[in-house]
Amino acid sequence: MPEANSEPIVALRDVHQSFGDVEVLKGVSFGVAKGGVVCIIGPSGSGKSTLLRCINGLVPIKSGSIRVADFEVHNLHTDQEKIALRKEVSMVFQQYNLFPHKTALENVMMAPIYVLKEDPKEVRERAIALLTKVGLAAKQDAYPGELSGGQQQRVAIARSLAMRPEVMLFDEVTAALDPETVKEVLNTIRELAREGMTCILVTHEMRFARELADEVLFTDGGTIVESGRPAELFDHPRKDRTRAFLSQIL
Amino acid sequence: MNDSHVAQTSGVLPVLLPLAERMTRAALRERAMGSPTLRLDSSHGVALVVAFLCGCGITQAQSQAADPSIFTTLWKWTPLLARGFVFNLAISFMAMAIGTIAGLFLGFAQISLLPPVKKGAFFATHFFRNAPWLVLLFYCMFLLPFQVTVLGVTIPIPDWTKATLGLALPVMANVSEIVRGAIQSIPTTQWEAAASLAFNRRQALWMIIFPQCIKRMLPPWMNLYAILTMATVLASIVGVNEMMTLTQRALSAESRPGLLLAFYSYVLLWFFLYCYPIARWTVRLEARYAVNQ
Ligand SMILES: Nc1ncnc2c1ncn2[C@@H]1O[C@H](COP(=O)(O)OP(=O)(O)OP(=O)(O)O)[C@@H](O)[C@H]1O
Ligand SMILES: [Mg+2]
Numbered sequence: 001m002p003e004a005n006s007e008p009i010v011a012l013r014d015v016h017q018s019f020g021d022v023e024v025l026k027g028v029s030f031g032v033a034k035g036g037v038v039c040i041i042g043p044s045g046s047g048k049s050t051l052l053r054c055i056n057g058l059v060p061i062k063s064g065s066i067r068v069a070d071f072e073v074h075n076l077h078t079d080q081e082k083i084a085l086r087k088e089v090s091m092v093f094q095q096y097n098l099f100p101h102k103t104a105l106e107n108v109m110m111a112p113i114y115v116l117k118e119d120p121k122e123v124r125e126r127a128i129a130l131l132t133k134v135g136l137a138a139k140q141d142a143y144p145g146e147l148s149g150g151q152q153q154r155v156a157i158a159r160s161l162a163m164r165p166e167v168m169l170f171d172e173v174t175a176a177l178d179p180e181t182v183k184e185v186l187n188t189i190r191e192l193a194r195e196g197m198t199c200i201l202v203t204h205e206m207r208f209a210r211e212l213a214d215e216v217l218f219t220d221g222g223t224i225v226e227s228g229r230p231a232e233l234f235d236h237p238r239k240d241r242t243r244a245f246l247s248q249i250l
Numbered sequence: 251m252n253d254s255h256v257a258q259t260s261g262v263l264p265v266l267l268p269l270a271e272r273m274t275r276a277a278l279r280e281r282a283m284g285s286p287t288l289r290l291d292s293s294h295g296v297a298l299v300v301a302f303l304c305g306c307g308i309t310q311a312q313s314q315a316a317d318p319s320i321f322t323t324l325w326k327w328t329p330l331l332a333r334g335f336v337f338n339l340a341i342s343f344m345a346m347a348i349g350t351i352a353g354l355f356l357g358f359a360q361i362s363l364l365p366p367v368k369k370g371a372f373f374a375t376h377f378f379r380n381a382p383w384l385v386l387l388f389y390c391m392f393l394l395p396f397q398v399t400v401l402g403v404t405i406p407i408p409d410w411t412k413a414t415l416g417l418a419l420p421v422m423a424n425v426s427e428i429v430r431g432a433i434q435s436i437p438t439t440q441w442e443a444a445a446s447l448a449f450n451r452r453q454a455l456w457m458i459i460f461p462q463c464i465k466r467m468l469p470p471w472m473n474l475y476a477i478l479t480m481a482t483v484l485a486s487i488v489g490v491n492e493m494m495t496l497t498q499r500a501l502s503a504e505s506r507p508g509l510l511l512a513f514y515s516y517v518l519l520w521f522f523l524y525c526y527p528i529a530r531w532t533v534r535l536e537a538r539y540a541v542n543q
Contacts (some may be wrong), residue, residue, distance in 0.1 A: 053442075083448045086446065090446065093439065093446075095439060097440060097442065098443075099440070099443070099444075101462050110457065115447065115448045115449055159447070
């Protein structure tokens with residue numbers, strides 16, 4: 001559970017990012033306490049995915065700073081430092097992005113074995129435990145093409161967890177799923193959050209955000225328009241823009 | 251596949267549909283292959299057999315009473331021609347092996363992040379891909395020395411080795427394009443997923459991207475092999491003792507002008523019998539992978 005006074009484990013300060021001439025992030029700042037859950041909502045194209053990608057160090061930023069645990073995300077030089085960062089913070093994508101030529105179990109095992117150079121036997125045990133945790137122990141030898149969307153997404157979550165991250169980033173992980181399977185993926189995330197995993201989620205599942213989030217950020221046009229506890233932000237939005245957005249999706 | 255617009259026109263121009271559809275499919279296929287595809291089918295075999303029999307018939311009609319039958323003559327020369335054919339195959343295997351290994355390197359260089367490497371590989375690939383095969387063959391024949399001396403040991407370079415190298419060059423360039431195309435056809439999200447799991451670029455390429463490419467590379471690679479096999483007869487022009495050269499020798503030894511058609515369609519039949527299964531297999535693989543993607 002969030003430790004109220006501790007230093008944030010993720011801290012963004014005035015982050016700017018652009019693709020060519022198009023400025024996508026225009027000064028974003030926020031922090032996430034260890035064990036905290038932050039939900040990011042906002043219209044399409046407002047830069048939510050880009051923001052998560054920046055936190056994961058997948059795309060460079062133009063100015064500002066992003067700190068995750070002890071790492072300045074955009075000031076890492078050696079491969080070791082980058083590996084160390086990716087051990088801290090792991091990302092789950094909307095389109096699952098499993099490796100199609102590997103089984104579910106192999107998908108989970110690959111990074112710990114080849115990147116972290118851990119003992120394959122021990123990794124295998126942990127991978128099986130993780131697949132069990134997401135309810136897919138029976139599917140460990142299935143290839144991604146043989147799994148449903150919800151199952152693939154849960155494998156993807158297990159794959160990220162295999163890196164033993166401190167922070168998990170979820171980018172609209174239920175957006176490509178049908179309503180039935182959304183639930184199974186959300187249950188997995190809920191369980192993680194309850195165990196004290198720090199989570200940053202981009203999501204349009206408002207009920208889920210309301211239930212789990214410690215803080216909700218509403219982004220539009222590359223800035224954070226409004227942020228607050230879910231009850232405040234959803235029930236008493238202060239800004240017109242937020243109100244307009246919420247009235248559309250609720 | 252992107253032939254939706256073909257389906258749309260079906261109501262408007264029903265007469266053109268089969269042709270338009272066929273051409274669209276062929277174009278898409280060639281784009282996927284990166285080179286013209288061999289579309290051998292059994293009707294080509296039938297045509298060849300007909301041509302062969304016509305050739306035999308003409309020869310038979312022109313021959314004098316004393317001449318042996320055309321089939322006896324062909325049979326007499328078959329062992330020699332077969333030896334030549336084996337030589338063609340040997341050249342094709344080696345050129346393919348050398349070209350594939352070099353092409354893999356060149357293909358990877360084409361996606362390098364270092365601009366000079368990338369540009370150099372791009373230039374080499376397109377230079378050798380667009381140069382006529384025969385010109386490359388001549389270059390290798392006449393620019394390579396007939397022997398090299400390494401550490402006091404003189405190693406001869408026979409003509410067939412030079413011919414093999416000459417044919418390996420365009421193979422290399424085509425393989426390079428096949429590799430580049432396959433790698434770039436893998437969605438960038440796979441690179442992203444690998445990066446987010448802390449794979450570095452090299453690891454991502456070898457463990458995640460390239461293994462997914464192999465299936466896509468196989469059909470165009472086999473197509474290239476069939477084309478190469480047929481191109482090995484070019485080596486006759488530079489005097490290598492392969493099937494074509496030996497056929498010419500047989501013809502001049504027989505000195506019966508009517509034999510020409512029969513002999514050359516006989517040679518064609520050999521190549522057809524070898525390449526046809528490869529071409530069919532390629533089409534099958536292609537269809538299977540297209541469904542799986
Ligand atoms: N690689 C890229 N090159 C150029 N522009 C990009 C790139 N990626 C994203 N953008 C642009 O950046 C802006 C923000 O994109 P982003 O994907 O972060 O939005 P989003 O909030 O996640 O939207 P959605 O809800 O649709 O996923 C968009 O206008 C998009 O066109
Ligand atoms: Mg997005």
